Amino acid sequence: MDTFALILTVLVALGFAYTNGFHDSANAIATSVSTRALTPRAALAMAAVMNLLGAFLGSGVAKTVSEGLIQTPEGSKGMGILFAALLGAITWNMITWYFGLPSSSSHALFGGMVGAALAGGTTVYWSGVLDKIVAPMFLSPLIGLVAGYLVMTAILWIFRRANPHRAKRGFRIAQTVSAAGMALGHGLQDAQKTMGVVVMALVIADVEDYGDPIPTWVKLAAALMLSLGTYAGGWRIMRTLGRKIIELDPPQGFAAETTGASIMFATAYLFKAPISTTHVITSAIMGVGATKRVNAVRWGVAKNIVIGWFITMPAAAAVAACVFWLIQLVFSA
Template sequence: MDTFALVVTIGVALFFTYTNGFHDSANAIATSVSTRALTPRAALAMAAVMNLAGAFMGSGVAKTVSEGVIETPEGSKGMGILFAALVGAIVWNLITWYFGLPSSSSHALFGGMVGAALAGSTTVYWHGVVDKIVIPMFVSPVIGLLAGYLVMTAIMWIFRRANPHKAKRGFRIAQTVSAAGMALGHGLQDAQKTMGIVVMALVIADVEDYGDPIPVWVKLACALMLSLGTYAGGWRIMRTLGRKIIELDPPQGFAAETTGASIMFGSAFIFHAPISTTHVITSAIMGVGATRRVNAVRWGVAKNIIMGWFITMPAAAVVAAVSFWIVNLAVL
C-alpha cells in the first residue's frame, strides 16, 4: 500500500475532524452564550477541553463506524473510497456552515461513506445503515424534543415558587456544568467517528487489524483536531441555535443542554450508536421552547433546519461519488 495515500487520507480525515469541531461547536455552547452564562471565548475554551476529554471515554462508536456501515475495501481503490467519503463530508460541512445551517457532520460523513462505496462498487451494509444511522437519525430528535419538554416542565414545577431573578442567576451558573456535559458528549461521539475512519485506513494499509485496540496516537490526533476546530468557533451556526429558533433564558438553556448531554451519553455507552449532536440539541431546544407556548418556537426556522437534516446524507453521498470518480480517473 502506498504510504503517501495513507498519509493523505489520514490528513484529510483530521481536517474533516477540524471542520466538525468548528461546525458543531455551537452544539455545546450556543445556549450558554445566548443566555450570557459564559462569554464566547470562555465557552469555546471550555468546550475544546471537554471535547478532548470526551474523545478518550470509549471506542464503541468508532467500532460501529469502522465495521458496521460499508465493507472495508482493499488496495488503492479502498483508500480512494475513504478519501472521497471524507471530501463529500467536508464539502457539505463547509456549505452548511456558510449558510449557518446546523446540519449533522456525522450524517455528512455517513452519507459520504455510502456514496463513495456505491461509486466504487463496494458493499454497503444496508441493515447497518438503517439500524445504526437512519433509525437513530429519526428517533433521537423525537426523544430530544419530548425529553426537553418534560425536563423543562419539571424545572418549572420544582421552581414555581422560587424568586425568578435568583433562579435565573442559579441556572446561569448551572449552565457551566450542563454546557461542559454537552461538550464532553460531543467529544465522546464525534471524535470517535473520525477514529473509525482512520482505523479503516490503517486496516486497508495492513498497518492494523480490526481486533487491535485503537492506537493512542489516533485517539490523540482526532481529539486534538476536534478541540482545535471547536476553539475556532462556528459563529454563524451559533446564532441560529442560540437565537433564531427561540430566545432562551438560563433555565431553558440548562434544560436543553442537560437533555442533549444525557441522550448522547446513553446512546454512546448503551447502544454504541453514532447519533448527531446537532439533531439532539436542536430538537431539545425546540422542546424546551414549546413549554413557553407552542408558537414561541420559530417553526419556520425549525422547518428549514429539519429539511437540511434530510438532505445531508444524500447530498454528501453525491459529492463523495463525484469525488471518487475524479480520483479514479486521475490516480487509480
Template structure:
C-alpha cells in the same frame, strides 16, 4: 499500498474532524452564550477541553463506524473510497457552515461513506446503515424533543414559587456544568467517528489487522476536534442560540442537560453514532414549546429539519463525484 495515499487520507480525516469541531462547536455552547451564562471565548475554551476529555471515554461508537457500514477492501480502491467519503463530508460541512445551517457532520460522513462505496462498486451493509444510522437519526431528535419538553416542565414546577431573577442567576451558574456535560458528550460521539475512519484507513493499508484504536489516533483526533471547536462556528451559533427561540438560563440548562443525557445513553448503552446537532436542536425546540408553541420559530426549525434530511444524500453525491474524479485523474 502507497504510503502517500494513506498519509493523505488520514490528513483529510483530520481536516474533517477540524471542520466538525468548528461546525458543531455551537452544539455545546450556543445556549450558554445566548443566555450570557458564559462569554464566547470562555465557552469555546471550556468546550475544547471537554471535547478532548470526552474523546477518551470509550470506543464503542468508533467500532460501529469502522465495522458495520461498508465493506473495506484493501488496496487503492478501498483507500480511494475512504478519501472520497471524507472529502464529500468536508465539502458539505463547509457549505452548511457558510449558510449557518446546523446540519449533522456525522451524517455528512456517513452519507459520504455510502456514496463513495456505491460509486466504487463496494458493498454497503444496508441493515447496518438502517439500524445504526437511519433509525437513530429519526429517534434521537424525537427523544430530544419530548425529554426536553418534560425536563423543562419539571423545572417550571419545582421552581414555580422561586423569585424569577434569583432562579435565572442560579441557572446561569448551573449552565456552566450542563454546557460542560454537553461538550463532553460531543467529544465522546464525534471524535470517535473520525477514529473509526482512521482505523479503517490503517486496516485498508495493512498497517494493522485489528480494529483496536491506537493511542496516537485517539490523541490526534481529539486534538483536532478541540482545535476546531476553539476556532468556533459563529454563524451556526446564532441559529441555535437565538433564531429558533430566545432562550433564558433555565431553558438553556434544560436543553443542554437533555442533549447530554441522550448522547451518553446512545454512546454507552447502544454504541450508536447519533448526531449532536439533531439532539441539541430538538431539545431546544422541546424546551421552547413549554413557554408556548408559537414561541418556537417553526419556519427556522423547518429549514433546519430539511437540512437534516438532505445531508446524507447530498454528501453521498459529493463523495461519488470526488471518487469518479479521482478515478479519472489517476486511473
C-alpha cells in the same frame, strides 16, 4: 504510493475532525452564550477541553463507524473510496456552515461513506445503515423534543415558587456544568467517528487489524483536531441555535443542554450508536421552547433546519461519489 495515500487520507480525516469541531461547536455552547452564562471565548475554551477529554471515554462508536456501515475496501481503490468519502463530508460541512445551518457532520460523514462505497462498487451494510444511522436519525430528534419538553416542565414545576431573578442567576451558573456535559458528550461521540475512519484507513493499508485496540496517537490526533476546530468556533451556526429558533433564558438553556448530554451518553454507552449531536440539541431546544408556548418556537427556521437534516446524507453521498469518479478518471488517464 500506498504510504503517501495512507498519510494523505489520515490528514484529510483529521481535517474532517477540524471542520466537525468548528461546525458543531455551537451544539455545546450556543445556549450558554445566548443566555450570557458564559462569554464566547470562555465557552469555546471550555468546550475544546471537554471535547478532548470526551474523546478518551470510549470506543464503541468508533467500532460501529469502522466496521458496521460499509465493507472495508482493499488496496489503492479502497483508500480512494475513503478519501472521497471524507471530501464529500468536508464539502457539505463547509456549505452548511456558510449558510449557518446546523446540519449533522456525522450524517455528512456517513453519507460520504455510503456514496463513495456505491461509486466504488463496495458493499454497503444496509442493515447497519438502517439500524445505526437512519433509525437514530428519526428517533433521537423525537426523543430530544419530548425529553426537552419534560425536563423543562419539571424545572418549571419544581421552581414554581422560587424568586425568578434568583432562579435565573442559579441556572446561569448551572449552565456551566450542563454546557461542559454537552461538550464532553460531543467529544465522546464525534471524535470517535474520526477515529473509526482513521482505523479503517490503517486496516486498508494493512498497518492495523480490527481486533487491535485503537492506537493512542489516533485518539489523541482526532481529539486535538476536534478541540482545535471547536476553539475556532462556528459563529454562524451559533446564532441560529442560540437566537433564531427561540430566545432562550438560563433555565431553558440548562434544560436543553442537560437533555442533549444525557441522550448522547446513553446512546454511546448503551447502543454504541453514532447519533448526531446537532439533531439532539436542536430538537431539545425546540422541546424546551414549546413549554413557554408553541408559537414561541420559530417553526419556519426549525423547518429549514429539519429539511437540511434530511438532505445531508444524500447530498454528501453525491459529492463523495463525484470525487471518487474524478479520482478514477485522473489516475486512469
